[in-house]
Amino acid sequence: MVDKEMIQEKIGEAMGLERAAQKAVQTLDSRGLLKPEHTTKLSKMKEEAGKQEEEMESIVQDLTNTDGFDSSTIEEKATETAEKASQIMQTYLGENPDTQEALEFLCLAEGGEVTHYEVLSSVAKQVKNRKFGTTVRSILKEEKRHLDLCTKLAKRNASSE
Numbered sequence: 001m002v003d004k005e006m007i008q009e010k011i012g013e014a015m016g017l018e019r020a021a022q023k024a025v026q027t028l029d030s031r032g033l034l035k036p037e038h039t040t041k042l043s044k045m046k047e048e049a050g051k052q053e054e055e056m057e058s059i060v061q062d063l064t065n066t067d068g069f070d071s072s073t074i075e076e077k078a079t080e081t082a083e084k085a086s087q088i089m090q091t092y093l094g095e096n097p098d099t100q101e102a103l104e105f106l107c108l109a110e111g112g113e114v115t116h117y118e119v120l121s122s123v124a125k126q127v128k129n130r131k132f133g134t135t136v137r138s139i140l141k142e143e144k145r146h147l148d149l150c151t152k153l154a155k156r157n158a159s160s161e
C-alpha cells in the first residue's frame, strides 16, 4: 500500500533541509565563521542546493497531477522543517562558535539531507511517477558529494589549527 502521507512528509522534510542548508552557509559566512578557502566551495554547494530545491518543487507539482499529492501539505512540512533546522543550528553553535564548529554543523546538515534522500529513494517505487525516483537518486548523489566536501573541509581545518 502506498503511504502517501509519509512520503509527502519526507519530501517536505527534504525540501526544508535543503532550504536550511542554504541559509546555514549564508549565515555562517556573514558571521565571519568561514575562511576564504571555504566560501568558494561552499557557495557552489549552496547554488546546487538551490537547484535541488527547484527540482523538488517541480516534481511536487508533477506529483499533484500524477499521484494526487497535496503540495500545500508538503510546503507546510518544508517550512516547519526549515525553522526547526535553524533552531538546531543556533543551539549547536552556542554563544561563541568557531570555524570548526561551523563546518561540523554543515556536516550535520548535509548528513541529514543524505539520510532523507536515501529514505525517499527507498520509497520511490511506491510513487507512480517514475520521474520522482530519477530526481531523488540524482539529488542523493549530489548530497553525498556535499557531505564529503564538508567532511573534508572540517578535517582539513582541524588539522591546520
Ligand SMILES: [Fe+2]
Residues within 6 Å of the ligand: 021, 049, 110, 113, 142, 143, 146
Ligand atoms: Fe546539500
